[in-house]
Amino acid sequence: MTVDLVILTVRQDRLRVLLIERGNQPYLGRPALPGGFVRHGETLDETALRELSEETGLDGRKLHLEQLHVYSDPDRDPRGRVVTVAYLALGPDMPLPVAGTDATAARWEPISSALTDGMSLAFDHAAILRDGLERARSQLEHTTVAAAFCPEPFTVGDLRHIYEAVWGFKLDPSNFRRKVTRTAGFLEPTGERRFPETGRPANLYRRGPASLLIPPLLRSGEVSS
Amino acid sequence: MTVDLVILTVRQDRLRVLLIERGNQPYLGRPALPGGFVRHGETLDETALRELSEETGLDGRKLHLEQLHVYSDPDRDPRGRVVTVAYLALGPDMPLPVAGTDATAARWEPISSALTDGMSLAFDHAAILRDGLERARSQLEHTTVAAAFCPEPFTVGDLRHIYEAVWGFKLDPSNFRRKVTRTAGFLEPTGERRFPETGRPANLYRRGPASLLIPPLLRSGEVSS
DNA sequence: TTTGTTTAGGTCCACTTGACCATAAGTTGT
DNA sequence: ACAACTTATGGTCAAGTGGACCTAAACAAA
Numbered sequence: 001m002t003v004d005l006v007i008l009t010v011r012q013d014r015l016r017v018l019l020i021e022r023g024n025q026p027y028l029g030r031p032a033l034p035g036g037f038v039r040h041g042e043t044l045d046e047t048a049l050r051e052l053s054e055e056t057g058l059d060g061r062k063l064h065l066e067q068l069h070v071y072s073d074p075d076r077d078p079r080g081r082v083v084t085v086a087y088l089a090l091g092p093d094m095p096l097p098v099a100g101t102d103a104t105a106a107r108w109e110p111i112s113s114a115l116t117d118g119m120s121l122a123f124d125h126a127a128i129l130r131d132g133l134e135r136a137r138s139q140l141e142h143t144t145v146a147a148a149f150c151p152e153p154f155t156v157g158d159l160r161h162i163y164e165a166v167w168g169f170k171l172d173p174s175n176f177r178r179k180v181t182r183t184a185g186f187l188e189p190t191g192e193r194r195f196p197e198t199g200r201p202a203n204l205y206r207r208g209p210a211s212l213l214i215p216p217l218l219r220s221g222e223v224s225s
Numbered sequence: 226m227t228v229d230l231v232i233l234t235v236r237q238d239r240l241r242v243l244l245i246e247r248g249n250q251p252y253l254g255r256p257a258l259p260g261g262f263v264r265h266g267e268t269l270d271e272t273a274l275r276e277l278s279e280e281t282g283l284d285g286r287k288l289h290l291e292q293l294h295v296y297s298d299p300d301r302d303p304r305g306r307v308v309t310v311a312y313l314a315l316g317p318d319m320p321l322p323v324a325g326t327d328a329t330a331a332r333w334e335p336i337s338s339a340l341t342d343g344m345s346l347a348f349d350h351a352a353i354l355r356d357g358l359e360r361a362r363s364q365l366e367h368t369t370v371a372a373a374f375c376p377e378p379f380t381v382g383d384l385r386h387i388y389e390a391v392w393g394f395k396l397d398p399s400n401f402r403r404k405v406t407r408t409a410g411f412l413e414p415t416g417e418r419r420f421p422e423t424g425r426p427a428n429l430y431r432r433g434p435a436s437l438l439i440p441p442l443l444r445s446g447e448v449s450s
Numbered sequence: 451t452t453t454g455t456t457t458a459g460g461t462c463c464a465c466t467t468g469a470c471c472a473t474a475a476g477t478t479g480t
Numbered sequence: 481a482c483a484a485c486t487t488a489t490g491g492t493c494a495a496g497t498g499g500a501c502c503t504a505a506a507c508a509a510a
Contacts, residue, residue, distance in 0.1 A: 199456025
């Protein structure tokens, strides 16, 4: 029994997933999601946090972490029967992780290229990644987890860039601002401002206590380009 | 590794869960969710369908079935390390199931009494049931699964009774009708009518092809009594 | 000072929804 | 035959939301 991690972040305005290069058989040298076997006496959450730290050097306590799905096809692993529990982790842009014991390299791969046919991830990791991506996109509609992608403090524009990167299309800045600022408990003003190289300074916010977005912010209203 | 099932139905206008009485140690004689061990070479979906048929005599192909969550606390089973994958099954009112091999009795227990402190389900099944109930309530907001509770053909009133039983409060009949009939693909008219003992006859419908409810039907607008 | 860029905030209209009302179409009781 | 009852169906109205679009504010760079 294993845990596999779909770790997503937004870096340079692109949604990226953390992939490692496998250092063991099977699928030696192929890109894969980080993960590993559940140890004796561990809960799955503990396994996920441990793998996060071991294989990537990330501190899972700063990330949003949730169970995604269980994959149990008897033929999914050539070594034999291995059931894997996939976790979805969302976090702000983080320092480039170091290669761990089982992995020879780790990198933040843009989602678009990670899911192209040429990439051919190990095991059924392409399917797991697709499910994780869809879950993340859906979560942005109904919850405030998008803020988990932003290092604090952040601006409304930062938050909008998260939505645009995850959903893959532009949002109207004005309507987006109206929506998130009127949702009680989503954003907490710090009173400070950020002065970018170009454009008007933006108010800074911290994550508020709200976790649900009611009414939801639906993907339906997409804008061209 | 086991699969446990939260099987919900609406019977006599009450939301009910299928509970068995345990025929083995541990927790002998205590009420529990149906479930059992995953067999060699089985996917979890296959295990869920098999247990459904073995322990309850129900045909899982007629039910809505989805993965709920994995419970992995090392101490959740006194026999040792048993990780369980919980499934949520929703279906129309069905014939009273027969007792299976591991269960001495099976019954449709109203949710309200199944979750009272006095009941004390085996293992962590009370927590699993609570999670399943919350998932079902949430699914009714965003999807058309409520129709899975209705034997076809059904009326708008039947469907409303499902929502009322699952959510635990009354809905405005007129507004509910407007919502579900205007959602393309939710209901397909059969052209027939049903003549109840009392009241005006109601149009009959079948389940339509739509699975998502956009925009959602939120729980916020509850009506007294 | 002008230009460019991004933030902040406003308007307008279409649509949705909750509250409420009115009527329709059956059955049952007298 | 008629009233009473019950549930289904459909309509109105006001408040709120969201998409499209516009204007001004506030900074840096030219």
